[in-house]
Amino acid sequence: MSVAFFWFFILLLALGAPVVFALLIGPGLSLVLDGETRYFAALLARFYNGIDSFPLLAVPFFILAGELMNSGGITAAIVRFAQSLVGHLRGGLAQVNILSSMLFAGISGSAVADASAIGKMLIPSMVRSGYTRPFAAAVTAAAAVIGPIIPPSGIMVLYGFVMNVSIGALFAAGIVPGVLIGLGLMATTRLLATRYKLPVSLKKATWQERGQSLRGAYLALLMPLILLGGMLSGLFTATEAAAVAVAYALIVTRFVLRSIDNVELRRIFVATVQQSGVILLLVGAAVTLGWLVTVSGMASAIASRMVSLTDNVYLLLLLVNLLLFLVGMFLDAGPAILILGPILAPIFTSIGVHPVHFALIMCVNLTVGLATPPMGLVLFVASSVSGERVENIVKAILPFLAVEFLVIMLITYFPVLTLAVPRLLGLM
Amino acid sequence: MLRPIDKAIHWLATINAPIARWGRSFAACLLAIMLAVALAQILSRAVFNFTLDWGEDIARMSLVWSVLLTAPIGYRSGSHVAISAFAEALPPRWLYWIALLINLLVGWICAMLLIESRALVMRGLSITAATVPIQMVWVYAIVPVVLTALILVALEMSLRLARALLTHQVDLVLSGVVPVVDGSAD
Numbered sequence: 001m002s003v004a005f006f007w008f009f010i011l012l013l014a015l016g017a018p019v020v021f022a023l024l025i026g027p028g029l030s031l032v033l034d035g036e037t038r039y040f041a042a043l044l045a046r047f048y049n050g051i052d053s054f055p056l057l058a059v060p061f062f063i064l065a066g067e068l069m070n071s072g073g074i075t076a077a078i079v080r081f082a083q084s085l086v087g088h089l090r091g092g093l094a095q096v097n098i099l100s101s102m103l104f105a106g107i108s109g110s111a112v113a114d115a116s117a118i119g120k121m122l123i124p125s126m127v128r129s130g131y132t133r134p135f136a137a138a139v140t141a142a143a144a145v146i147g148p149i150i151p152p153s154g155i156m157v158l159y160g161f162v163m164n165v166s167i168g169a170l171f172a173a174g175i176v177p178g179v180l181i182g183l184g185l186m187a188t189t190r191l192l193a194t195r196y197k198l199p200v201s202l203k204k205a206t207w208q209e210r211g212q213s214l215r216g217a218y219l220a221l222l223m224p225l226i227l228l229g230g231m232l233s234g235l236f237t238a239t240e241a242a243a244v245a246v247a248y249a250l251i252v253t254r255f256v257l258r259s260i261d262n263v264e265l266r267r268i269f270v271a272t273v274q275q276s277g278v279i280l281l282l283v284g285a286a287v288t289l290g291w292l293v294t295v296s297g298m299a300s301a302i303a304s305r306m307v308s309l310t311d312n313v314y315l316l317l318l319l320v321n322l323l324l325f326l327v328g329m330f331l332d333a334g335p336a337i338l339i340l341g342p343i344l345a346p347i348f349t350s351i352g353v354h355p356v357h358f359a360l361i362m363c364v365n366l367t368v369g370l371a372t373p374p375m376g377l378v379l380f381v382a383s384s385v386s387g388e389r390v391e392n393i394v395k396a397i398l399p400f401l402a403v404e405f406l407v408i409m410l411i412t413y414f415p416v417l418t419l420a421v422p423r424l425l426g427l428m
Numbered sequence: 429m430l431r432p433i434d435k436a437i438h439w440l441a442t443i444n445a446p447i448a449r450w451g452r453s454f455a456a457c458l459l460a461i462m463l464a465v466a467l468a469q470i471l472s473r474a475v476f477n478f479t480l481d482w483g484e485d486i487a488r489m490s491l492v493w494s495v496l497l498t499a500p501i502g503y504r505s506g507s508h509v510a511i512s513a514f515a516e517a518l519p520p521r522w523l524y525w526i527a528l529l530i531n532l533l534v535g536w537i538c539a540m541l542l543i544e545s546r547a548l549v550m551r552g553l554s555i556t557a558a559t560v561p562i563q564m565v566w567v568y569a570i571v572p573v574v575l576t577a578l579i580l581v582a583l584e585m586s587l588r589l590a591r592a593l594l595t596h597q598v599d600l601v602l603s604g605v606v607p608v609v610d611g612s613a614d
Contacts, residue, residue: 012530015526015605016523017530018508018604019510020508021537025534025537028540040543044548044571045548048492048571052491056491061462240466240470242466244467246463247467269459270452272459273452273455273458273498274452274507276459277494277498277499278498278502278508280491281496281508330513331509
């Protein structure tokens with residue numbers, strides 16, 4: 001079988017075809033060209049089998065849990081709690097934005113949900129307090145990428161499924177990089193606050209006030225603890241953890257806070273099923289691509305070509321990071337992982353990079369790509385929420401992107417940053 | 429020339445719109461079933477020390493159906509991820525010609541897979557699910573149904589693009605190269 005499918009796929013992608021159809025039409029055209037139409041049955045079977053998997057239930061469940069928590073008013077409680085902790089600092093509202101994103105990441109697992117929820121709440125008050133609109137939007141977008149890095153994470157579920165890596169180990173491995181990005185962004189904000197004389201908007205909260213805000217937010221903050229605790233204790237798998245997350249979110253929003261009625265619940269279920277349908281169809285199509293990449297000999301050809309460039313693992317890791325960063329500028333993290341994972345991961349694991357370590361390099365790099373121009377989804381959300389032009393946000397986000405790229409380099413060359421926690425928890 | 433095209437678009441839209449919306453609503457119900465089954469599995473194992481061995485099969489069947497059922501509305505509403513930066517840089521008429529070609533190709537690949545799905549469905553007649561007495565033909569049956577629905581949507585999209593090219597009115601809202609016809613969230 002020739003590798004024409006890949007060039008057809010790239011051409012269709014460049015012409016604006018939906019990725020899911022490009023992933024099927026490319027191989028289809030290639031099979032016709034090669035006179036191998038008997039493989040259409042295999043194409044369909046791979047596509048079907050790609051969807052027919054119990055672990056994939058985690059994808060709609062995590063989306064549903066995030067939607068429920070967001071619609072149920074949990075975001076406001078998280079922001080109040082973050083305000084009580086860091087709101088009094090110079091540039092405090094920007095710090096609140098970042099800390100809220102870190103806390104929200106433990107619930108949503110989606111950068112878009114994070115940018116939308118936190119941005120709607122904080123950008124208007126940041127602008128009222130004297131921050132420039134591009135800066136407020138840039139902080140929101142930069143911080144939102146923490147969403148899929150700190151567990152739970154939608155893209156890690158996808159990676160774990162397609163590349164057969166423990167999802168629990170990936171979740172645990174994401175904790176340190178997520179916290180590092182958060183702390184890096186907070187430190188950058190602190191430096192910029194002095195330079196740009198960012199305002200101090202809130203007075204320092206007393207410990208009593210902090211306790212009060214914690215009481216409002218503890219139901220949300222408990223969720224990641226329940227999930228990780230349940231998985232680590234062996235009470236449930238990563239997929240079942242996602243179902244528990246939904247049940248917990250349902251109980252909190254529907255019965256404790258009573259912030260969601262039946263009409264809203266129906267809307268959330270419908271929105272969830274459409275969002276997850278788009279992602280999981282891509283999973284099915286990406287599985288067919290992975291199969292073709294293997295049977296056509298393309299994976300081994302790319303591997304030998306890459307290794308012939310240099311046998312220095314560190315240099316190869318730098319090159320792959322640059323490639324991922326470039327791809328992340330144009331493609332959403334989920335599809336990029338589904339397309340590139342089956343091609344790149346076997347190459348790097350064969351030269352001694354740990355599968356969980358490489359998974360984190362890919363996931364973090366492509367997630368940061370969500371906040372890079374010209375096709376950064378999170379940039380568009382921040383632009384829509386703030387009413388600021390994307391090009392102005394891009395200028396303001398550059399210092400934050402530099403920090404995020406630094407963290408990518410750190411986790412690339414210090415595997416201990418990603419592997420220590422899963423090893424400590426006995427997940428690998 | 430335009431009258432038959434308009435009639436065909438109207439006819440296809442009359443079929444495609446409700447199928448897409450019903451599919452999505454049904455998929456939402458299946459999501460509730462998946463959730464109930466997954467939670468029942470955890471409860472039965474943790475509380476009653478008893479494994480619901482049929483749970484995984486039911487959940488997987490529901491997942492396959494729910495994912496495939498959202499495909500037509502995803503296509504019609506332009507929700508599927510696409511890289512539009514390069515396409516948008518093209519002159520509108522070029523873009524419309526390319527869009528027409530790609531939507532025709534979508535119809536073609538769905539038709540090819542539809543032909544192959546016959547064998548899949550036939551095989552389902554002789555297979556029963558591992559833990560529940562359900563013939564797999566009922567599960568596999570969703571594949572040709574959805575592929576047929578996608579072919580109809582591809583045809584509708586292609587006709588809309590062809591009409592725009594014929595009338596020189598290139599004012600369709602595109603997501604990548606897909607005309608956004610059904611943009612509602614519920």
